[in-house]
Amino acid sequence: xxxxxxxxxxxxxxxxxxxxxxxxxxxxxxxxxxxxxxxxxxxxxxxxxxxxxxxxxxxxxxxxxxxxxxxxxxxxxxxxxxxxxxxxxxxxxxxxxxxxxxxxxxxxxxxxxxxxx
Numbered sequence: 001x002x003x004x005x006x007x008x009x010x011x012x013x014x015x016x017x018x019x020x021x022x023x024x025x026x027x028x029x030x031x032x033x034x035x036x037x038x039x040x041x042x043x044x045x046x047x048x049x050x051x052x053x054x055x056x057x058x059x060x061x062x063x064x065x066x067x068x069x070x071x072x073x074x075x076x077x078x079x080x081x082x083x084x085x086x087x088x089x090x091x092x093x094x095x096x097x098x099x100x101x102x103x104x105x106x107x108x109x110x111x112x113x114x115x116x117x
Contacts, residue, residue: 027094028113035115037065048083055080055106059087068114072106079105088116 032038042062049055054074060067068086072078086102091114093100103112 024095031067031094031113031115035065035067035117036062037067037115045084047086049080050083051078051080052083054078057086061087064117066116068102068112068116070103070106070112070114072108072110075108077105077107091116 036042037060039062042060045059045061047057047059047068049057054072054076055070055078056073057068057070059069066087068088068091081104082102088102090099090101092098094113094115102114106112
């Protein structure tokens with residue numbers, strides 16, 4: 001019998017600290033875990049824009065907590081207007097950690113994640 005077979009089952013932890021996108025994924029996971037707006041029972045609203053073929057935007061809300069996500073799913077920059085206005089005029093940018101007005105232009109293949117508590 002192989003006596004060392006149990007070593008296969010020991011948990012190997014993976015350190016993500018040296019990976020280039022570690023902060024990005026950590027921020028998203030923390031947002032998912034800590035913001036009620038991303039809970040399964042939170043409301044969801046698809047927001048329409050003048051560039052719906054390229055822009056996908058949605059807002060989630062629960063108990064006053066809100067998350068707004070804007071994605072440019074195209075290879076070209078997009079300038080757009082909101083057909084369905086987001087619920088707030090200013091949002092906290094999750095990655096830039098500043099408060100800014102909701103955007104009306106976005107670079108190719110890019111995204112913005114906003115939060116409001």
